Amino acid sequence: MAIDPLPLGASTEPDGNWRGMPSRFRNFVSKTSPHFPPERDRYVLYYNACCPWAHRTILAHSLKGLAGIVQLVEADARDPAQGWWFSGWRGPDRCPIYGIRYIKELYLKADPKYNGRITVPLLWDKTNQTIVNNESSEILRMFIESFDDFLPPEKREVNKGAAAYIPDHLRGEIEEMNAWVYDTVNNGVYKTGFASSQHAYDEHVRKLFESLDRLESHLADPRHQPYLFGPYITEADIRLYTTLIRFDVAYYTLFKCNLKMIRSDYPRLHAWLRRLYWSEGPETAGGAFKQTTLFEAIKRGYSSVSAGNGIIPIGPHPYILPP
Numbered sequence: 212m213a214i215d216p217l218p219l220g221a222s223t224e225p226d227g228n229w230r231g232m233p234s235r236f237r238n239f240v241s242k243t244s245p246h247f248p249p250e251r252d253r254y255v256l257y258y259n260a261c262c263p264w265a266h267r268t269i270l271a272h273s274l275k276g277l278a279g280i281v282q283l284v285e286a287d288a289r290d291p292a293q294g295w296w297f298s299g300w301r302g303p304d305r306c307p308i309y310g311i312r313y314i315k316e317l318y319l320k321a322d323p324k325y326n327g328r329i330t331v332p333l334l335w336d337k338t339n340q341t342i343v344n345n346e347s348s349e350i351l352r353m354f355i356e357s358f359d360d361f362l363p364p365e366k367r368e369v370n371k372g373a374a375a376y377i378p379d380h381l382r383g384e385i386e387e388m389n390a391w392v393y394d395t396v397n398n399g400v401y402k403t404g405f406a407s408s409q410h411a412y413d414e415h416v417r418k419l420f421e422s423l424d425r426l427e428s429h430l431a432d433p434r435h436q437p438y439l440f441g442p443y444i445t446e447a448d449i450r451l452y453t454t455l456i457r458f459d460v461a462y463y464t465l466f467k468c469n470l471k472m473i474r475s476d477y478p479r480l481h482a483w484l485r486r487l488y489w490s491e492g493p494e495t496a497g498g499a500f501k502q503t504t505l506f507e508a509i510k511r512g513y514s515s516v517s518a519g520n521g522i523i524p525i526g527p528h529p530y531i532l533p534p
Contacts, residue, residue, distance in 0.1 A: 404466025
C-alpha cells in the first residue's frame with residue numbers, strides 16, 4: 212500500500228483508527244509484459260523527498276545505479292486540495308516532460324474518470340502515456356529486478372549471490388519481516404499519529420514500540436549484523452530505513468511517537484541507522500542513503516500537516532549523530 216505522508220484520501224474511522232486506501236495502478240515492468248517491457252529512458256518516477264514511501268523507491272534507484280535508465284522527477288510540494296505539485300521550491304516549477312503543475316493531471320491523463328488518491332511515488336510510461344504503478348513496494352521490487360539487463364553484470368541480482376537484495380536463501384525471512392514491519396512500523400507511525408481516539412492511539416503506539424523492541428532484539432543475533440540479515444544490505448533494510456531515519460526528527464514529536472527515541476533508547480537500531488546513513492562505500496553505492504535523505508524537506512513536509520501552521524520544530528540537533 213502506498214500511503215501519503217500527508218494523507219489526503221485516507222480516512223479516520225468512527226473507532227478512531229486511521230486507514231489508508233489501497234493503490235489503484237498495479238502493473239509491472241517485466242520482460243513478459245506485453246504493455247510494459249523494460250526499456251532505457253521509457254519510464255519516469257515521480258516522487259517527493261518528504262515521503263518515506265517515495266524514498267524507498269529513489270533509494271533503490273540510487274543503489275541499483277538506474278540513473279540514465281529510469282528518469283526521476285520531483286514534485287516538491289503538496290497542496291491540501293490538489294495534492295502533489297511542482298512549486299519550484301526544490302525542483303522544477305512545472306513537470307519537465309509535460310509542462311503540467313499537478314501530479315493529479317497525470318492521474319487524469321491515465322484515466323479521465325479517476326477519482327482516487329493522488330499519491331507518490333508514481334511510475335509513468337512515456338510510450339503509452341499512462342501510469343504503470345503507484346504502489347511503492349512494487350516499484351521498489353521493479354527497480355531491484357526489472358532493469359538489470361541495462362546494468363553491468365556485477366550489478367545484476369542473478370549474479371550477486373548472497374549479496375542480492377533479496378537472496379533466495381533469505382527470501383522467506385525477508386518477506387515475513389517486511390509484512391510485520393510494514394503493518395506496525397512503516398504504517399504504524401501513521402496509525403499512531405493520525406489516531407482520533409485515545410484507544411486507537413494507545414493500541415497503535417504500543418504495537419509500534421513492541422515492534423521496535425523486536426527489531427532491537429533481532430539485531431542482537433550475530434547472524435543479523437551489521438544489517439538486518441547479516442553482512443549485506445537487503446530489501447528489508449531499505450524498507451525499514453526510510454521510516455527510522457524520520458523517527459527522531461518527525462514522528463517522535465509531530466506524530467506523538469514519543470515513548471522512546473532511536474538515538475537514546477535503541478543502541479543497536481541506532482548503530483544500524485547511522486551505518487547506513489554515513490557509509491560511502493560500495494555497499495551503499497557511494498552514499499545512497501545519505502544522498503537521498505533530505506532532512507529539511509522531511510521536517511518541512513511533516514510540520515505542514517501535523518501542526519497545521521507550517522512552523523518547523525527546531526530539533527533534534529544533529530538530525531543524525533556522527534558515525
